[in-house]
Amino acid sequence: MSNQNSAITTSFLKCSQCGLGKLCLPLGLDYQDMNELENIIEASSPYKDNQPVYRADQKFERIFAVKSGIFKTVVIDANGNEHILGFHLPGELFGLDAIYPKKYISTAISLGTSSVCGINYNDLENLAGKLPSLQRQLFSLMSKEVHTSQAMTVEHAADQKLAGFILTLSERYKQRGYSETRINLMMPRRDIANHLNMAAETVSRLFKRFQKDGLLEIKRTDLHIIDLEGLKRLAGCASAC
Amino acid sequence: MSNQNSAITTSFLKCSQCGLGKLCLPLGLDYQDMNELENIIEASSPYKDNQPVYRADQKFERIFAVKSGIFKTVVIDANGNEHILGFHLPGELFGLDAIYPKKYISTAISLGTSSVCGINYNDLENLAGKLPSLQRQLFSLMSKEVHTSQAMTVEHAADQKLAGFILTLSERYKQRGYSETRINLMMPRRDIANHLNMAAETVSRLFKRFQKDGLLEIKRTDLHIIDLEGLKRLAGCASAC
DNA sequence: TATTTATCTTGACCCACGTCAAGGCAAATT
DNA sequence: AATTTGCCTTGACGTGGGTCAAGATAAATA
Numbered sequence: 001m002s003n004q005n006s007a008i009t010t011s012f013l014k015c016s017q018c019g020l021g022k023l024c025l026p027l028g029l030d031y032q033d034m035n036e037l038e039n040i041i042e043a044s045s046p047y048k049d050n051q052p053v054y055r056a057d058q059k060f061e062r063i064f065a066v067k068s069g070i071f072k073t074v075v076i077d078a079n080g081n082e083h084i085l086g087f088h089l090p091g092e093l094f095g096l097d098a099i100y101p102k103k104y105i106s107t108a109i110s111l112g113t114s115s116v117c118g119i120n121y122n123d124l125e126n127l128a129g130k131l132p133s134l135q136r137q138l139f140s141l142m143s144k145e146v147h148t149s150q151a152m153t154v155e156h157a158a159d160q161k162l163a164g165f166i167l168t169l170s171e172r173y174k175q176r177g178y179s180e181t182r183i184n185l186m187m188p189r190r191d192i193a194n195h196l197n198m199a200a201e202t203v204s205r206l207f208k209r210f211q212k213d214g215l216l217e218i219k220r221t222d223l224h225i226i227d228l229e230g231l232k233r234l235a236g237c238a239s240a241c
Numbered sequence: 242m243s244n245q246n247s248a249i250t251t252s253f254l255k256c257s258q259c260g261l262g263k264l265c266l267p268l269g270l271d272y273q274d275m276n277e278l279e280n281i282i283e284a285s286s287p288y289k290d291n292q293p294v295y296r297a298d299q300k301f302e303r304i305f306a307v308k309s310g311i312f313k314t315v316v317i318d319a320n321g322n323e324h325i326l327g328f329h330l331p332g333e334l335f336g337l338d339a340i341y342p343k344k345y346i347s348t349a350i351s352l353g354t355s356s357v358c359g360i361n362y363n364d365l366e367n368l369a370g371k372l373p374s375l376q377r378q379l380f381s382l383m384s385k386e387v388h389t390s391q392a393m394t395v396e397h398a399a400d401q402k403l404a405g406f407i408l409t410l411s412e413r414y415k416q417r418g419y420s421e422t423r424i425n426l427m428m429p430r431r432d433i434a435n436h437l438n439m440a441a442e443t444v445s446r447l448f449k450r451f452q453k454d455g456l457l458e459i460k461r462t463d464l465h466i467i468d469l470e471g472l473k474r475l476a477g478c479a480s481a482c
Numbered sequence: 483t484a485t486t487t488a489t490c491t492t493g494a495c496c497c498a499c500g501t502c503a504a505g506g507c508a509a510a511t512t
Numbered sequence: 513a514a515t516t517t518g519c520c521t522t523g524a525c526g527t528g529g530g531t532c533a534a535g536a537t538a539a540a541t542a
Contacts, residue, residue: 075395077477083395097391099384125377132370142383143340149390150338154316154324156438189490197397199530204491236318440500445521
């Protein structure tokens with residue numbers, strides 16, 4: 001799984017040059033510590049649309065950080081129904097839920113062309129024991145993950161859930177230096193609906209209503225938020241405030 | 242916040258004598274390490290029914306481990322509606338979601354007479370840096386927490402959600418050495434309903450249906466699971482398998 | 483440019499579940 | 513023992529949102 005032969009990815013490999021350092025694992029690390037972290041990071045060649053990074057039930061070895069694009073994590077229940085646990089933006093980790101059971105719970109799949117950094121979990125644990133700032137950041141990111149999942153369970157009505165979802169995306173893109181009001185959703189309606197436990201038709205109708213109410217404009221995956229405050233009021237601030 | 246004056250709680254303070262060591266923070270620690278952990282644990286005097294351990298928005302200083310009884314964590318949204326994030330059984334940690342934002346997100350409240358161990362989070366971080374086994378257990382418990390919250394978002398229909406909830410309780414009590422089929426729910430219908438985002442009336446009707454279908458028997462908070470496999474089939478195994 | 487294929491929208495229908503209201507039961511209080 | 517209070521159950525009714533089916537748009541492929 002070495003990538004020495006992949007010129008493009010290795011040249012962008014170093015955390016210190018990545019631009020996501022303010023959000024990702026290296027947050028809070030000094031130059032020295034970041035060097036040590038870089039030594040255990042494995043960059044991978046890009047994934048094409050809809051390719052798996054890992055599959056549910058595979059042995060857990062690595063956690064992943066999104067370098068570019070978006071990934072979704074998906075579980076399949078006993079009835080064969082898929083459910084999307086989450087979408088992961090650049091600088092976000094996924095695979096953390098596999099630490100406890102020591103195997104992947106979900107399958108991680110790229111949306112569009114996307115790339116990751118893989119990090120061997122044993123190496124990461126060892127390094128975190130040596131670098132207090134890395135340990136702190138890992139705990140912090142896992143805490144955030146807990147919070148994110150919990151927030152999802154609070155929203156109730158379909159319009160609340162969709163508004164909340166849009167707002168979390170907006171917030172996360174903002175943190176990454178992108179516009180918080182002009183967003184390319186990347187994922188199809190079906191995926192949004194699935195993630196929020198509703199029908200794709202409901203998403204469609206709600207987007208229409210949100211447009212009528214002057215909250216946003218949307219055309220396919222091209223979203224323009226017009227009334228951020230109005231959306232927050234609708235969402236009840238559960239996810240986003 | 243010292244408890245030197247509380248004879249009962251201090252006499253049961255030591256992790257090595259607690260009986261929950263197989264589930265709680267000390268899991269995987271040797272005698273030496275457990276001693277070090279014991280030094281930063283603060284036991285508190287018991288909470289009466291419905292008393293808060295901490296409140297939302299308070300500054301985060303400690304995480305808590307349940308010693309006896311049950312606690313619930315509750316958030317209040319912008320409309321003033323309460324939502325129960327989770328119930329916490331002996332040996333489980335709560336307050337972990339406060340690490341990232343450095344303040345408590347939820348309010349933690351006792352159900353019936355219950356008690357906790359408080360652990361100063363800075364001390365815990367420092368100790369985790371020194372004790373690899375403690376660090377590993379903390380990561381593991383946080384990963385589990387992520388998994389638990391995610392599992393909740395998968396269930397869809399009301400009967401699935403209720404069956405899943407009962408099964409997770411059953412599983413958790415079993416791990417604690419209690420019966421997996423005879424459970425005292427402790428919490429009122431209203432709390433169960435709130436936690437699962439449904440009406441208390443629906444919980445009532447579903448319990449009736451579950452009884453009619455021979456899945457369980459219930460009288461007030463006294464639950465007897467008759468057909469564990471049937472419940473698992475109903476739940477779609479999302480939370481419990 | 484035409485044709486296929488996937489995605490999104492819109493309408494009609496219906497059911498699971500929420501809401502409202504009344505009554506039963508058990509625990510707490512007097 | 514009697515009364516109050518809170519919790520649970522049951523029924524009647526309405527609705528949010530799911531399902532099904534048909535079109536519309538856009539993207540992919542020929």
